[in-house]
Amino acid sequence: MISTDDIFRLPAGDEAAFGVAALELFRYQATACPPYRDYLRLIGVQPDAVRTLRDIPFLPIVLFKSHNVYCCGDTPPEAVFTSSATTGMTSSRHPMRSLALYEQAFRGAFRTFYGDPARWSLYALLPNYLRRKGSSLVYMADRLIADCGSGGFYLDDYDALLRDMAHDPKPKILLGVSYALWDLAERYAPKLRDTVVMETGGMKGYREELPKAAFHKILCDAFGVAQIHSEYGMAELTSQAYSAGGNRFRCPAWMRVVARDINDPFDLLPPGARGGLNIIDLANVYSCAFIQTQDAGIVAPDGSFVVEGRIDHAEIRGCNLLVQ
Known part of the structure; x- marks a missing residue:
């Protein structure tokens, strides 16, 4: 598996290096993270058949509410971060193996x-x-x-x-x-x-x-x-994107955002199209780096993105595969 030091040394804008690192981390998490492993099985994806960055499936973020999205088995996390939730809602839980x-x-x-x-x-x-x-x-x-x-x-x-x-x-x-x-x-x-x-x-x-x-x-x-x-940012991520105005966010070198079709979560959209936002956060080393969020927006050709709000009826098709 790629080292954490190598993740943070990725050159900004080097898509080839990012793709290699993402595929390496995917192969680790496809085995080591039980909810992600089970999700891949249920949607019929064989990890060995995933050869490109675009082929990597994204885990519905709702599963952080119902499952322990964690790669380290019996090794306890140093912290568990939780999302804010209104009354009656379940918080997401993100076990953080390493606060460092x-x-x-x-x-x-x-x-x-x-x-x-x-x-x-x-x-x-x-x-x-x-x-x-x-x-x-x-x-x-x-x-x-x-x-x-x-x-x-x-x-x-x-x-x-x-x-x-x-x-x-x-x-x-x-x-x-x-x-x-x-x-x-x-x-x-x-x-x-x-x-x-x-x-x-x-x-x-x-x-x-x-x-x-x-x-x-x-x-x-x-x-x-x-x-x-x-x-x-969010509890389910390790990294943050920032906007210097105009609601247009930019990511650090180890993070990417892509848009998906809201009605078909496995269909990634070209730049400029409005859709649900998927996030690759390579700093999510010990949970899952490939997250299907419930935010909607537009990703520009340069990788910056605009958040337009939440997806209505956010239980997106595919999210309920592992919810019991």
């Missing part, structure tokens, strides 16, 4: 798009995540705040947040869950200096869902910034 691997992934992605963390201060406005256990986002933010050397977590003390940011001479990133940023914008409308405002998606049932462009305009007007950055 997770840290290598999120630090590498951050450096790719924002450079050395030490030049930034990171202020995290993540109230619903802080109130529960198992948040990969809180773990990432905590370590990045330490790398930055300044910033911190703020639950709902907006006065302290704005006071501390105003006294901070460094360039700043304000990372917030969408509804908390909206509350801050509505109640204070502070004009932020030398600050990147970064939303991490989702109203989580606290506020009405708005089209992304409309929501970003509310934040831009309130905060006096030209663009709203975004972070795209």
Whole structure:
């Protein structure tokens, strides 16, 4: 199997090297990850017959709710990250074999798009995540705040947040869950200096869902910034994509996104076509690197992608094959 060091050394834009690494990891996970192995059997895919990147099947993300998507058998994970869920919903569980691997992934992605963390201060406005256990986002933010050397977590003390940011001479990133940023914008409308405002998606049932462009305009007007950055991540992934504005995300070198036909999850679409989003995250070494998400969007020829929302009736055909 490809080493984790080799995964993070993949050259940006080298599709041939990425394809070789993905196929090598697929062959390992097709045997070592029981839910993925069973899924391949049920859809009639023989791993030895998979010869190209496009032939690799993607595991429906819903199976992280019902199965232990993990390659390491009796070796316990160092952490189990869980997704946020509204009342009555089941959370996804992602066993993380190595927290060092997770840290290598999120630090590498951050450096790719924002450079050395030490030049930034990171202020995290993540109230619903802080109130529960198992948040990969809180773990990432905590370590990045330490790398930055300044910033911190703020639950709902907006006065302290704005006071501390105003006294901070460094360039700043304000990372917030969408509804908390909206509350801050509505109640204070502070004009932020030398600050990147970064939303991490989702109203989580606290506020009405708005089209992304409309929501970003509310934040831009309130905060006096030209663009709203975004972070795209989830409990089932190890890596993150980032948008510097316009809801267009870019991936680190070890991550790819492709679109699929919403009605036929095994049919991959050409660039520019709207469909369900499939993600290859090679940093998902010890779970499954090939994930069929419930997000819809468009992937551009250069590999960047736009998230347009969730797929209606998200139990996509094929998802129920392993759900008992």
